[in-house]
Amino acid sequence: MTRYLVVPQWQGSPSSRAMQLIDGAHAIAGDLPRSATTILDVPMEAGEALGTGIHRLSALQRVRELIGSELDGSGDPVLAVGGDCGIALEPIAHAARRVPNLAVVWMDAHPDLNAPASSPSGAFAGMVLRAVLGEGEPALTIPAGTVAPARTFVVGARSYDQDELDAVAALGITTLPVDALEDPEVLAAAVRASGADGVYVHVDVDVLDPAEVAGNAHPEPFGLTVTQLTAAIARLRAEVPLVGASLAGYSPASAASATDDLGAILRVVGALA
Numbered sequence: 001m002t003r004y005l006v007v008p009q010w011q012g013s014p015s016s017r018a019m020q021l022i023d024g025a026h027a028i029a030g031d032l033p034r035s036a037t038t039i040l041d042v043p044m045e046a047g048e049a050l051g052t053g054i055h056r057l058s059a060l061q062r063v064r065e066l067i068g069s070e071l072d073g074s075g076d077p078v079l080a081v082g083g084d085c086g087i088a089l090e091p092i093a094h095a096a097r098r099v100p101n102l103a104v105v106w107m108d109a110h111p112d113l114n115a116p117a118s119s120p121s122g123a124f125a126g127m128v129l130r131a132v133l134g135e136g137e138p139a140l141t142i143p144a145g146t147v148a149p150a151r152t153f154v155v156g157a158r159s160y161d162q163d164e165l166d167a168v169a170a171l172g173i174t175t176l177p178v179d180a181l182e183d184p185e186v187l188a189a190a191v192r193a194s195g196a197d198g199v200y201v202h203v204d205v206d207v208l209d210p211a212e213v214a215g216n217a218h219p220e221p222f223g224l225t226v227t228q229l230t231a232a233i234a235r236l237r238a239e240v241p242l243v244g245a246s247l248a249g250y251s252p253a254s255a256a257s258a259t260d261d262l263g264a265i266l267r268v269v270g271a272l273a
Contacts, residue, residue, distance in 0.1 A: 012086030014123035024250030027258035053116030
């Protein structure tokens with residue numbers, strides 16, 4: 001049975017709408033099975049950078065510890081719901097401890113591969129996947145080699161910084177553009193060929209075309225449709241066991257307007273659960 005962990009973290013976001021990620025997380029939580037859902041009490045304070053290149057580092061560290069405590073000893077698949085993309089770091093570490101040769105599929109309009117020294121924003125949400133691969137501020141990384149770049153897949157990204165392009169080339173990360181998912185078999189075949197024993201899937205709602213979801217703080221045109229996204233995930237799950245997942249980036253304009261997008265959002269939740 002899937003467990004749901006709702007993490008209304010906003011401190012990793014670069015957006016002026018960061019606080020609206022809290023509304024988005026709670027809106028999704030309202031439609032999740034109550035008996036299987038835990039809503040994390042995320043500290044509201046911004047936190048300090050502590051001399052690093054990561055804004056609000058101390059708050060992000062605290063949330064990571066809280067997530068780790070909730071996941072400790074859990075054997076069931078967990079769908080973490082954010083909040084910003086930084087919520088995925090500890091769930092991926094948890095999945096990698098349980099499953100050797102873990103593949104990570106990162107479905108996002110942005111690859112989130114910046115490093116603290118090169119990030120244009122200083123926001124951890126733009127550095128998470130680099131941290132998953134062991135590069136970045138030690139307080140917010142997974143040990144290098146835990147997740148192999150050869151089993152890391154960036155899907156649907158269409159806005160790269162130069163440092164992110166360099167990281168893709170240097171690390172050997174596989175990228176699949178939006179049009180590749182016109183055939184749902186493409187992603188499944190790529191992950192299967194990597195020799196993965198299990199897969200973790202992260203979805204930022206901005207991987208979707210802006211016409212699909214309005215509550216998107218970082219819209220990028222020409223994204224996936226909900227149908228393409230869910231079909232690719234379903235085909236992937238038929239090939240490789242899904243051992244964990246996360247959904248982040250939902251920032252409705254207001255708590256009242258959140259219901260406008262929930263039909264699309266819940267289809268994605270259903271694919272990941």
